[in-house]
Amino acid sequence: MTDQPGLTRRLSLTMATACGLIAANLYYAQPLIGLIAQSLGISIAHAGLIVTMCQAGYGLGLLFLVPLADLTENRRLILGVLGVGIASSVGVALAQTPGIFLFFCLLLGLGSVSVQMLVPLTAHLASDETRGREVGKVMSGLLLGIMLARPASSLITELAGWRTVFVLSAVAMTAMGVALWRRLPVHRPRPGPGYLGLMRSMAGLVAEHPLLRQRALGQALMFASFSVFWTTTPLLLAGPDYGLSQAGIALFAFAGVAGAVAAPLAGGWADRGHGRRGALVAMTLGVASWGLSHVGAPGTALGLGLLALAGIVLDFGVQANLVVSQREIFGLAPHARGRLNGLFMATFFIGGALGSAAGAFVFSHYGWGPTSVLGLAGPAVALLLRLRARDTEPASAPG
Template sequence: MPAAPTPAPAPTLGRRLILLLAVACGTAVANVYFPQAVVPLIAKSLHVTPGSAAIVVTCAQLGYAAGIFLLVPLGDRLPHRRLITWLLLVTSAGLVLAGTATGLAALAAASALVGAATVVPQVIIPMAAGLTEPERRGAVTGTLLSGLIGGILLARTFSGTLGQWLGWRAPYLIAAGLVLLLALAMATALPTTSPTTDQRYPALLAESLRLLRAEPLLRRSCLYQALVFAGFSAAWTALALLVTGPRYHLGTSAVGVIALVGAASMFATPAAGRRIDRSGPDRVNLACMLGAVAAAALLLTGLLGGAAGLVGLGAGMLLLDVAMQSGQVANQSRIFALRPDARARLNTAYMTCAFLGGSVGSWLGVRAYGALGWGGVCALVALLAGLALVRHLLARPWGPAPQPAAPPAPPAAAPTGREDGVPAAR
């Protein structure tokens, strides 16, 4: 394959830029999650059942999975600034379409479009990994994921509160304006980067599948996150049905309050990243899987009702959020070390699998709640996390963290400007 043109030395990621990228991750990904809190309001407004209205959440996550597979590989092929700006503009347009939809089918289609375009965090995170020294990569990834977590959890507070007072359309339309502002900020603040490959688009897509077949550690990371994220999505999708149902008789703002408690998990991922930098990702994965199983047991207290049940739900969701997001840091740190020249394509395979798991989890969560109630949802979360835990124990990854083979040194006449062999940004 022809080598990309030799770029100038890479710009450094300063603290302010890292914080801006963390905010961008949170603002973008929030658009996939805030519909979870307003499903009951959508159902009432559009005269459908809550189970039918939950298709909006499923379509957003399926769209996100499709966007990861179809669009994130372009992060290795196109300049990041242009790609990210255009994705945000399309996201803003999709949110306007969703906020003005008059039927469930139109809303579901707009949600799928929003999900597909709002994959900006999955472009930003590999970009930042390529611009960061290996010894800081886990900490920087953890910081970006803390912003992403804040967006996921505060999105439910944002939409639940606004939906309660202004109706379900308000979160969509306000989010459209915020994303438009973010697009303008990214167009001016992002550094100019050079592609790491000149492969044609079909070859990029095929490469993600090839990496999934060729890299056992990638497959293992995908399985871990798909299972734990499925349980996470099942719990959050069913939570809105629980707290607005006959056991609690609360509004959608209550979902936002529980999510606000869970937002404390955003402080856990930087610590998880530093731990991974010291001792590798496998021990962090083990702790996260055990935490997810414990969270399922704690969430059972939601059956108590009243204040005690709400406290148990808040604590259980917080623990589940910490487990899922810290496991994400561990998994991405593992896969980004495999092929420095293909981080976007590795992330494509990984996140596609993760969000397919999340989409299935949302669907299963609604079905489990309808058939078995909240106890069935908790059992589903425990089962999924337990499967991941068994697979991890069978892998016996308790030696030193595996180190990928070093990429071949560049020719003396054409230095890359980077120690890890990745073409540096212009």
């Protein structure tokens, strides 16, 4: 039950902004892993753990906290989890040893899952006719935050050091928490099983909905590719081939911002029944992006430009597939959207965590070529699985 029915433009904008600021926490460290690793005494081979721990915490939160959105009043839950994120961001900024730093990275990921409570709340507040577009708008804010996180953290680090990034994040999230406290409606889910029953029901949802399994696996493969690219390109750009500074890496990272336009476009496709077609296009773009990254010779202006274009194309494909997939799974069981989203996003971020760790390891030991093969494998396998699943998808699935 929601005390304030409907989704106003102002509320949609507030939720989109909140999603962007909160989700950015998972990506601030991505272009900084070389600097942070050097500062804290972490080897380059293990630097991927900086991103992996954030994503692992996020995955745990998706499995064990996000389902509470189907059990607990949503506004209070969102604000409480956001508070964990704020405190953890301060902890990351103050940490002096690798162990403490990685522990707070894990907690920061856990505290960032309030984003995935806001997304199903948007789906609850929107009408059936506009659900895909409204979720797409909120996802655009989330994705814009992700895309801007990398260049913003690089620029701030260039000016004031990497710890300042997380201090400013805590301040911004605190301000956003006040805005959410003032504007979010109270939403009480319908009575259901307790927490343990809720956890048991998640296994039933996985068994009951093959569409959920297919979409989660496909997006996990896409996001693994995304994480390989954005974890290793800062290392490539700072290396001998390009020799870019943090400011140069920040400008490169701005290329990814263009990918955020995919979310509302993909939501519109899904609302019109073209979800399958949109997903196939998205996965094909993911495959093509890795080919683009190797057209120009390393260290040349052409190589750098095509690498940036590859980032745009990959981001567009990953975000479009995410929105199309979410639109489909939100239609499976409206009363269980929090659990469905938690299962979907947990699988998705497990893929990302594995991609970050594997990408840094392969790059440090074997270089950019084998790393690209690893990145290409994600969308290629996802595309093959989606084509193979054509005859097994339920007739009600859009597209």
